[in-house]
Amino acid sequence: MNLCLGGVKVFTGNANRDLVKKICSELDIQLGNCEVTHFSDGEINVNIGETVRGCDVYIIQPTNSPVNDNLMELLILIDAVKRASAGRINAVIPYYGYARQDRKTKAREPITAKLVANLITTAGADRVVSMDLHAGQIQGYFDIPVDHLSSIPLLANYFKNIVDEDTVIVSPDLGGVTRARTFANILDLPIAIIEKRRPKANVSEVMNVIGEIEGRNVILVDDIIDTAGTIVKAASVLKSFGAKKVYGCATHGVLSGPALERIHTSELEKFVITDTIPLSDEAKIDKIEVVSVAPLFAEAIKRINSNESVSIIFE
Secondary structure: OOOOOOOEEEEEOOOOHHHHHHHHHHHOOOOOOEEEEEOOOOOEEEEEOOOOEOOEEEEEOOOOOOHHHHHHHHHHHHHHHHHOOEOEEEEEEOOOOOOOOOOOOOOOOOOHHHHHHHHHHHHOOOEEEEEOOOOHHHHHHOOOOEEEEOOHHHHHHHOOOOOOOOOEEEEOOHHHHHHHHHHHHHHOOOEEEEEEEOOOOOOOOEEEEEOOOOOOOEEEEEEEEOOOHHHHHHHHHHHHOOOOOEEEEEEEEOOOOOHHHHHHOOOEEEEEEEOOOOOOHHHOOOOEEEEOOHHHHHHHHHHHHOOOOOHHHHO
16 A cells, blocks of 8 residues: 555755745654756756655746746756655745746747746646746646635735825736735725826826825835836835825835845835745845734645645635
């Protein structure tokens, strides 16, 4: 009898081992024995040190920087357990890289989010679990089941003891209104929207605020913070429109380039991110707080393994 039949095994590469260890702790299981190294020429070498035959395998690997290395580690890990006769292969991707290239906006432009979906499916994944995709339609790029988790309840819970009835939730652009509305509904607060427009070519953007924020505290809600240019400028605009304290939050803390310096010198009181992407030592500044998504991913894995509803987590 195969003792692994129906059991859960978790493996990971080098992208975010701290998060994976937290998830395993929540599941009360050991992280799978797996070594991911590089040959001298940079090629990735994967060695899985235990049987996975018949197991429900979860490969947890965000594709953050260095995105191409982490993506290749994910694909090779999937291929390795597939060839080792895993029962079901679940690619758990807390942060889905290349998600911002989700459509053609000009001629001869790639749709890289779809390409990555094809690669993951071809490698052998049976299911994908991800969080706060930059564009919801990316779920449709896969021909396998996708469980799309949201960190909004976790981020909103962080602010429960900070907000009052005069707080306003703000979307930094028109595209994030649905996200801001969901956040606001959890806290039973109103929303406002920052509208950006460019009067003509080579003329800087003009920002207007739709909604009442004067004399109120505000919370900016976004999915990704990369160079922090948009969020920092939005905070400054909100201050100029009479906001008192400005907080911010986002699911994925990419924090590239001048992001840390911008946040440090910005009008923001605090900026809250999750640990879908590991926080570097230099990014551990007073204004940045981290909320762990490990309990949410662990609960999703439990439910997938037992063929229970995942959507009920958010009800």
